Amino acid sequence: xxxxxxxxxxxxxxxxxxxxxxxxxxxxxxxxxxxxxxxxxxxxxxxxxxxxxxxxxxxxxxxxxxxxxxxxxxxxxxxxxxxxxxxxxxxxxxxxxxxxxxxxxxxxxxxxxxxxxxxxxxxxxxxxxxxxxxxxxxxxxxxxxxxxxxxxxxxxxxxxxxxxxxxxxxxxxxxxxxxxxxxxxxxxxxxxxxxxxxxxxxxxxxxxxxxxxxxxxxxxxxxxxxxxxxxxxxxxxxxxxxxxxxxxxxxxxxxxxxxxxxxxxxxxxxxxxxxxxxxxxxxx
Ligand code: R1P
Numbered sequence: 001x002x003x004x005x006x007x008x009x010x011x012x013x014x015x016x017x018x019x020x021x022x023x024x025x026x027x028x029x030x031x032x033x034x035x036x037x038x039x040x041x042x043x044x045x046x047x048x049x050x051x052x053x054x055x056x057x058x059x060x061x062x063x064x065x066x067x068x069x070x071x072x073x074x075x076x077x078x079x080x081x082x083x084x085x086x087x088x089x090x091x092x093x094x095x096x097x098x099x100x101x102x103x104x105x106x107x108x109x110x111x112x113x114x115x116x117x118x119x120x121x122x123x124x125x126x127x128x129x130x131x132x133x134x135x136x137x138x139x140x141x142x143x144x145x146x147x148x149x150x151x152x153x154x155x156x157x158x159x160x161x162x163x164x165x166x167x168x169x170x171x172x173x174x175x176x177x178x179x180x181x182x183x184x185x186x187x188x189x190x191x192x193x194x195x196x197x198x199x200x201x202x203x204x205x206x207x208x209x210x211x212x213x214x215x216x217x218x219x220x221x222x223x224x225x226x227x228x229x230x231x232x233x234x235x236x237x238x239x240x241x242x243x244x245x246x247x248x249x250x251x252x253x254x255x256x257x258x259x260x261x262x263x264x265x266x267x268x269x270x271x272x273x274x275x276x277x278x279x280x281x282x283x284x
Pocket of ligand 1: 108
């Protein structure tokens with residue numbers, strides 16, 4: 001999509017009602033959304049899971065790829081957003097503007113595990129914290145009095161959406177894979193704020209993972225978007241937004257193992273189906 005001249009800088013929309021980043025207007029996004037990070041994952045889910053013989057509309061703007069079609073005769077949008085909380089912020093705010101009524105949003109991503117479970121385990125985020133690097137820790141004025149990373153209090157996903165998502169995953173994987181529920185931590189870096197050691201930078205993050213586990217014994221996973229979804233959904237003022245998130249455990253941060261590409265591809269597809277089942281089972 002093309003976005004025309006913007007009328008107002010406060011919430012930028014063009015004369016046709018197209019929002020500035022998502023590049024869509026009212027009627028071009030479903031109130032049921034499956035969001036993923038990777039563009040290829042969204043295309044694969046669209047091609048394999050949408051009802052065949054029905055209209056599918058795909059648009060792309062500013063890195064947001066939107067595929068709107070039907071799953072079992074229910075309209076659904078699959079949206080890839082790339083990585084990080086600002087991209088989730090765009091999706092939830094601009095997506096809210098172009099839809100009507102209650103929304104249901106499910107994120108399906110990949111993550112690292114804080115528990116020693118096999119890679120390829122599926123995790124549902126009951127609740128979520130945000131980990132932010134605080135650059136003031138390194139400022140000459142603070143003489144190391146400011147902690148290098150801040151861990152927020154937890155925000156919960158929508159109880160009903162989380163339960164439906166957990167049930168859909170349990171049914172889909174039917175004992176073939178472990179499905180766990182726990183606390184997810186969303187980080188503002190894949191590297192420093194997720195406790196990865198990088199000798200090229202001064203990160204002061206050796207204690208980060210132990211301190212997450214200590215402050216949140218239920219901590220299961222680490223990724224980069226879910227907190228923004230849960231926080232904004234909970235703070236929606238006009239209509240409810242029912243949010244839940246599932247992840248494929250790609251990296252085990254305890255044993256340092258990493259899932260192979262073929263297994264990942266199959267889990268993307270099967271988990272994507274479970275997400276769509278959960279989305280269409282929501283009465284909005
Ligand atoms: C990092 O590799 C990316 O993968 C995870 C993280 O949240 C981050 O976006 O999710 P996706 O696979 O959905 O992108």
